[in-house]
Amino acid sequence: MCPCNSCWGRKPLVLKESANTLLLFGATGDLAQRMLLPSLYGLDLDGLLPPALRIVATARSDLDTEAFRTAAEGALKRFVDADYLKDEAVARFIARLSYVALDASDIAQYGRLAEAVGSTEKGLAIFLSTAPSLFKTTIAGLQRAGLAGDNVRLALEKPLGTDLASSRDINDAVAAVFPEERTFRIDHYLGKETVQNLLALRFGNALFEPLWNAGHIDHVQITVAETVGLEGRVGFYDGTGALRDMVQNHMLQLLALVAMEPPNQFSATEVRDEKVKVLRALRPIDASAVETNSVTGQYQAGAIGGSAVPAYAEELGQPSGTETFVALKAHVDNWRWKGVPFYLRTGKRLPQRQSMIVIQFKPVPHSIFASKGAALKANKLIINLQPQENIRLLTMAKQPGLDRDGIRLREVPLDLGMANAFADTRRRIAYERLLLDLIEGDPTLFVRRDEVEAQWEWIDAIRNGWAAKAMTPRPYAAGNWGPSAAIALTERDGVSWHE
Numbered sequence: 286m287c288p289c290n291s292c293w294g295r296k297p298l299v300l301k302e303s304a305n306t307l308l309l310f311g312a313t314g315d316l317a318q319r320m321l322l323p324s325l326y327g328l329d330l331d332g333l334l335p336p337a338l339r340i341v342a343t344a345r346s347d348l349d350t351e352a353f354r355t356a357a358e359g360a361l362k363r364f365v366d367a368d369y370l371k372d373e374a375v376a377r378f379i380a381r382l383s384y385v386a387l388d389a390s391d392i393a394q395y396g397r398l399a400e401a402v403g404s405t406e407k408g409l410a411i412f413l414s415t416a417p418s419l420f421k422t423t424i425a426g427l428q429r430a431g432l433a434g435d436n437v438r439l440a441l442e443k444p445l446g447t448d449l450a451s452s453r454d455i456n457d458a459v460a461a462v463f464p465e466e467r468t469f470r471i472d473h474y475l476g477k478e479t480v481q482n483l484l485a486l487r488f489g490n491a492l493f494e495p496l497w498n499a500g501h502i503d504h505v506q507i508t509v510a511e512t513v514g515l516e517g518r519v520g521f522y523d524g525t526g527a528l529r530d531m532v533q534n535h536m537l538q539l540l541a542l543v544a545m546e547p548p549n550q551f552s553a554t555e556v557r558d559e560k561v562k563v564l565r566a567l568r569p570i571d572a573s574a575v576e577t578n579s580v581t582g583q584y585q586a587g588a589i590g591g592s593a594v595p596a597y598a599e600e601l602g603q604p605s606g607t608e609t610f611v612a613l614k615a616h617v618d619n620w621r622w623k624g625v626p627f628y629l630r631t632g633k634r635l636p637q638r639q640s641m642i643v644i645q646f647k648p649v650p651h652s653i654f655a656s657k658g659a660a661l662k663a664n665k666l667i668i669n670l671q672p673q674e675n676i677r678l679l680t681m682a683k684q685p686g687l688d689r690d691g692i693r694l695r696e697v698p699l700d701l702g703m704a705n706a707f708a709d710t711r712r713r714i715a716y717e718r719l720l721l722d723l724i725e726g727d728p729t730l731f732v733r734r735d736e737v738e739a740q741w742e743w744i745d746a747i748r749n750g751w752a753a754k755a756m757t758p759r760p761y762a763a764g765n766w767g768p769s770a771a772i773a774l775t776e777r778d779g780v781s782w783h784e
């Protein structure tokens with residue numbers, strides 16, 4: 286912590302030096318192969334990794350360094366766009382890698398890891414891309430092997446618990462060895478370019494902030510729709526469900542970024558202080574509110590893009606009460622957002638992959654065009670996170686022409702998008718930003734303990750409410766936007782989901 290004795294320990298002591306070793310747990314896993322190794326390669330390609338950085342990979346599989354390097358090269362060939370695979374860059378990256386086979390649950394084996402890592406004096410960044418059930422022993426093993434000292438940072442992948450109690454348990458185990466300023470909790474949505482661009486849009490322009498409140502905004506919609514189903518993560522997903530898999534982390538982070546007050550600077554403490562205030566101001570959706578403010582669903586057999594898709598229970602191999610879809614109507618109880626609903630929805634096997642935030646502004650107070658028969662639509666700001674990354678402001682404009690009987694208006698998008706402005710920039714994987722920040726020691730885009738715990742507190746109330754009201758997921762056919770009750774959730778307020 287900061288030694289200044291005047292900031293109540295809130296100010297992080299930022300470790301300015303880049304780490305010279307990255308220790309990657311779970312290096313043979315899906316996340317490492319699909320995202321982490323390609324991200325590290327991308328950083329290396331662009332000359333962003335410290336020249337001397339070594340990457341020590343570890344997992345249970347009985348491989349040696351040569352075999353791991355071959356597997357890593359295979360992963361790059363599969364998951365990196367061929368345009369960016371340059372022989373020289375691949376060879377340079379692969380040469381950074383070494384591998385140590387280790388059963389992370391056996392604390393006695395960590396000595397071998399310490400040997401491979403060597404001195405931590407010049408900074409060690411550790412990334413746990415393993416199941417959370419391994420976190421406690423891993424942390425104990427690292428400590429015992431001398432891999433947890435002052436120059437060591439620890440990054441943890443989600444899920445950080447399954448409820449507030451288990452999350453506290455993990456956080457306590459981490460905090461016993463790694464102080465908060467050296468703990469980097471990953472939410473990969475914070476690494477997405479458009480998510481960071483949301484902050485630039487809000488706080489880099491004079492235009493939006495004066496309107497960014499209940500006086501001018503009617504409601505906010507946040508949609509994270511996926512076409513994929515279980516993708517082989519049977520045990521994990523069925524024990525988790527959409528609320529805990531997506532809302533607890535990614536969607537609440539998006540909501541917090543939309544709703545937060547301007548931090549006085551773009552730095553870790555200030556940004557996270559503002560986000561946590563929003564999370565704490567979320568009105569609980571408890572047993573008295575779950576039936577009106579939440580809808581859950583589970584996909585049945587259907588079709589997406591013309592291809593037949595089996596039901597969730599069929600993919601799982603047994604009946605289940607787990608929700609694969611959730612829609613919520615949330616409120617942030619503070620002055621800025623008084624009376625403004627935040628509608629959230631996420632689900633698997635929806636018609637298209639689409640993540641977006643829609644800010645629906647209120648209509649103009651009086652239409653001067655009504656007497657001429659022209660209809661006005663209220664402005665809408667649409668922030669597309671994926672698959673397209675762009676920001677559009679829907680505005681009203683005059684339809685060109687000499688209309689004798691009046692004036693015709695139409696809705697036109699003002700494209701504030703990155704697609705055109707940065708057409709020559711390589712689209713980065715979200716983990717590139719996060720891995721670079723971990724290596725360099727900047728925690729701004731990582732989630733602080735109080736944020737995670739505020740998120741869980743809100744989620745636990747919803748789950749307890751569902752249990753108290755014996756709510757079970759409603760069926761929806763794969764390829765639809767969830768059960769019809771999710772449409773009714775907004776239509777009751779005269780609002781339609783933006784599609």
Ligand SMILES: NC(=O)C1=CN([C@@H]2O[C@H](COP(=O)(O)OP(=O)(O)OC[C@H]3O[C@@H](n4cnc5c(N)ncnc54)[C@H](OP(=O)(O)O)[C@@H]3O)[C@@H](O)[C@H]2O)C=CC1
Nearest residue numbers: 311312313314315316344345346388389390414415416442
């Ligand atoms: N995959 C994804 O898209 C996402 C994953 N996550 C989270 O990231 C973490 C990793 O996910 P993912 O890569 O998909 O999981 P996988 O099951 O594909 O990989 C798990 C990794 O952990 C290693 N491992 C398992 N048990 C041990 C052990 N006892 N000792 C040492 N290593 C062990 C495996 O090694 P080996 O194979 O050699 O046994 C493997 O490298 C999970 O917590 C997951 O929830 C979060 C967001 C997205």
Ligand SMILES: O=C1O[C@H](COP(=O)(O)O)[C@@H](O)[C@H](O)[C@H]1O
Nearest residue numbers: 443473509511513530531640671
């Ligand atoms: O964390 C998770 O995120 C993915 C969706 O990530 P995205 O970047 O592709 O939007 C989701 O599929 C997965 O279930 C969840 O665990």
